[in-house]
Every structure is written in C-alpha cells, then in structure tokens.
Amino acid sequence: MVDASKAEFIRRKLGFERVFKNCSQKIWLFHSFDLNCEVLLDHVQCLHVKLNMPWLEVPLLASFIYAKCTRSEKLVLWDCLRSLAINIHSPWIVGGDFNAILHSVERLNGAMPHAGSMEDFATTLLDCGLMDGGYEGNSFTWTNNRMFQRLDRMTYNHHWAYFFASTRIQHLNRDGLDHCPLLISCSKNQDRMPSSFRFLHAWVLHHGFKKFVEQNWTSSIVGSRLQAFWVKQRRLKQALKWWNKEVFGDIFHNLKVAEQRAANCEIIFQQE
Template structure:
C-alpha cells in the first residue's frame, strides 16, 4: 500500500483462479504522480507471473485524442504514464459505455481505466468493463468490471416480431416509453431513454 496505490492478490472463491489487482488514484499534478509510476514499475519488475489487473483514476491520458475541450495535451503530460504502460505491457480491457470517463462540462478526458498485463491475455481470461456516464455520483464514470464470466454473449442481435405491431396498444406503448425527460449528460439521457 502506498499513497496512490493499493496492490493485492485476489483469489476467486468459485473458480479458484488467482490474479493480482492494483488500484490507482493518481494525484493531480505531473510531479506528484511520478511516484505511482515508479511504484508500478517496481511491482512489475518483481517477476509477475500471475494475471494482473491495474485499474482506477490515473488522472492522466495516454494519448492526445483521449481529451476533448480545455487546454491541449502536451507530450510532457502523457510521457510518464505512456512509458509505464509500455514498460509493463499493460492493455486496456474490452469496454463499453462512455469513452470519456471524466467531465467538468467544458472538457472531457479518459483518465479512468482498467488494464491487464500480457499474462492475462495469454491465459485468455475473460474480462470486460462498462463505463457508466459521469455526473450521477461524481464527475468520473463509474466503472463496472466483470471477470471470469466465460458464458457472456457478445453483441446479441435485436429481434423484432411483427406480431407486436399488431397489438391494439402498440403505438401508445411505444409513444409512452419513447419520450424520456431526464437530466444529465447527453450520453446519460440517451442511454436512459432506451
């Protein structure tokens, strides 16, 4: 445990599988974040042979296209995280939901992530993350990560049966549920409407 990270070993009670988990909270300035990247490198150099998940608020983007609005991203801002991720061979998990995970209503950034090491990928373990819209509880997206659920169907098809349209109340039901009056980000309102 350190100021900006918590590192642990996790054992699944159902499958018996073990993996390492590191939770990150990167501080707000580049200089104050430097120790967390050094500590991650140190953990990674301990011959990690188990699958490893690194997640949390990194407070830094990996690439300039992960920020929209506000000041432009400089190479100095992304260098430390990018070097650390490259050194440790970490990769973003498959994810759905919001791309930008933080918003102050004028700027949006992807500063929250869930990443795995190459061992996780080589073992072909199942993991995916859903990033919910920011603004409900915090200006960050809530992330829900699911692991070891191998039976998950990917992209199930939408099916519409014509018999539904023949129902007497079909149009009124669709009209009633189509309109959604809600508050929040545009993404949140769109998601709740459907």
C-alpha cells in the same frame, strides 16, 4: 482524513463484510467473505492486493489507482508500478483514476494535453507489460462540465488476458458525479450459460403477489411428498417468471433503455 466510522457506515449500506483503505484514505476496497483479500502494498497513490477466490484455481493480483495531479507526483506512482511488475508472473489488473490520458483524443475542450505526461503514462504501461482493456459506453470518464477526459481506465497483463477468455469494461452513467463508475466483468468461458432465476424484492410489495403464490402452490399435483415439493417449486418458478413479465414487464430491458437514454443525453451535453 476520513473518519473510520464513515467507511464502516458505507460498508454496511452497500452490504459488504470488509473494507480496506490505503494510507492516504483515497482508495477504499469493499469485499465479501467469500473473497480473501491480502494487502501487499499500501501506497499513497495505489493499493496493491492479492485476491483468492474459491472458484478460481490461481490468485489474482489487483492494483487500484488514485493518482496525484502533477506530473512529478505521478512519476512516483509510475516507478512504483514498474517495481511491482518485476516480480509479477500471474494475472494482474491495474485500474482506477490515473489522472492522465494516453492520447489527445481522450480530452475534449480545455488546453492541449502535455505531450510529456502522455509519454510518461504510455511508457509506464509498456514497461509493466500492461495493455489498455478498452471500454464500452461514453468516451470520457470525467468532467467539470466544461472539459471532458478519459482519466479512469482498466489495464491488465498478458497473464490476465490468457486466464480470462473475455474482460468487459463498461463506462456507466455519471448520474450527477464528476467521474463515471467502471464496471468490469470477467469470464473464463465464452459459452453462454442458462439464465438463473432471480427473486425480486419488488414482488412482495405488490398487492396481488401473495394471492398469486398461494393459488399456484395450493393447486393439486400428483406425486410423492418430496417429488411433489420439487414439482411445485419448479411450477412456481415458471409461474413467477410469467407473472413478473405480465405485471412488471421486462424490468432489465427497461433499465437498459433508461441507461441508454441517460448515456445519449450525456453525449449530447458534451457535444453542445
């Protein structure tokens, strides 16, 4: 059993307000106060919740999975998902570590996958009306450094696909772990929104930051007090964007380059 204080420690470290754990202590769900989370089913292999968010007009249903290893134990989970699906008529996403694959190509090295287990999994998704969400990135989500498998995935029903214009699932780098994290991004509108201004904490650690801000803010400007304040803010925002690019460079691009380099190394490791 996991000590409750450990979950609270990780919650505070990650910056969330609440944490839920299922009865087996294998599934942890962290969330902030602007998301209302109601646990509908606490199962050994599944945590089924209803999510209400102020910016969405309908609640979302989510089932987080941490499946057992043996085929007989997973049959209990498959039956649980079927019983849930009967009464679901709203957007529903189901994902996590299913400890199962759908096709033989989802395993690299190791013994031949069990056809019956793959059929059990595929039949369950079909019976529940769940479709595989696909992925971007590495083809495999788990490894023991000898065998590679796609054990983790996200699936959703047609209500989810209709409600969200796009659902993007990324396999992030494992970074030394046996499982890779999955990042799910959902959008109701496919139109590209203007980029938002982001203040980076690293700026305040730079020796020239304070002086740069003071020089920009104290520069004279024409206008009333409130108007001058608004214009100064707007001017400082544009100046900080330029300063960040000159001093730090495009850190988001640099991060993507580093992540891609790590992903390429993972693939080379798998192949060789």
